[in-house]
Amino acid sequence: MKRPALALLFAAALPLAQAAAPDVMPLWPEGVPGARPGLGPERNEDGRTSNVSVPTLTVYGPAVDRPNGTAVIICPGGGYVRLSTQREGEQYAAWLSTLGVTSFVLKYRMAEFGHPAPLQDVLRAVRMVRRHAAELHVRADRIGVMGSSAGGHLAASAGTLFDHPLGRTGAELDAVSARPDFLMLLYPVITMDGPAVHAGSRKALLGARPDAATVKLMSVEQQVTARTPPTLLVHTQEDATVPVENSILFYQALTRARVPAEMVLFEHGSHGMGMRAGLGTASNWPRRAEEWLKDKGLLDPVK
Secondary structure: OOHHHHHHHOHHHOOOOOOOOOEEEEOOOOOOOOOOHHHOOOEEEOOEEEOOOOOEEEEEOOOOOOOOOOEEEEEOOOOOOEEOOHHHHHHHHHHHHHOOOEEEEEEOOOOOOOOOHHHHHHHHHHHHHHHOHHHHOOOOOOEEEEEEOHHHHHHHHHHHOOOOHHHOOOOHHHHOOOOOOEEEEEOOOOOOOOOOOOHHHHHHHHOOOOOHHHHHHHOHHHOOOOOOOOEEEEEEOOOOOOOOHHHHHHHHHHHHOOOOEEEEEEOOOOOOOOOOOOOHHHHHHHHHHHHHHHHOOOOOOOO
């Protein structure tokens, strides 16, 4: 990527108070790997996005006067067949902006491409934000990935498979570290096997009959190491779509690897709750997440 192009790609690094609308950055300006031009147009309806063939990052700057330099790449959920862009992307970004955080809502490839395209997209997003941290007014050591449901699986994949060869495409940017500095996982899909699996996400990502090695690789609780970043997990006991055991499996793996982790489990709240009110104590998860971010020093002002 040539430096003159950055002025156009990264104008959205300005705070929201200075920018009329969020900017959209192409994730693969040199060309999408494995592009499939015959897929037809992208679809956007009722705040959801599907049939993605051109991945992007939409940038939301901090709304406060003193941005803290923390960046969060947001992966909306949708079972790897659609993206809940508004409820699990834009709304999260609006909340994070009030905390001084710069957010990047990721529009990633899904079932039309299958594995490893989503992994390539999220790791490319981390590399791009880290490489251009100065232009984006964020810190290269404060880049987190947040995801809900299948987006939580993608975020957890970024935190466990950041060095995997399948996440590289041969681009020059591959030399930049793709390891997130922290993870925030909301009712995430984690395992691709066993009684807790979300079969729809597995089929959309891996196909109807994936081989055993791929199932193991993408059961991300089996990929946790001491290098997996600090993680916050949020889930509910009432979740009838993605069982709470998914978060528990990941938390147990993090604990065995001695990775700092916090898990907040609520009794009430259905799957895909986003930031809805009226769900009892579960509606307070943003406050708990803010406390976790503060405890990690991620909301401290830039020095």
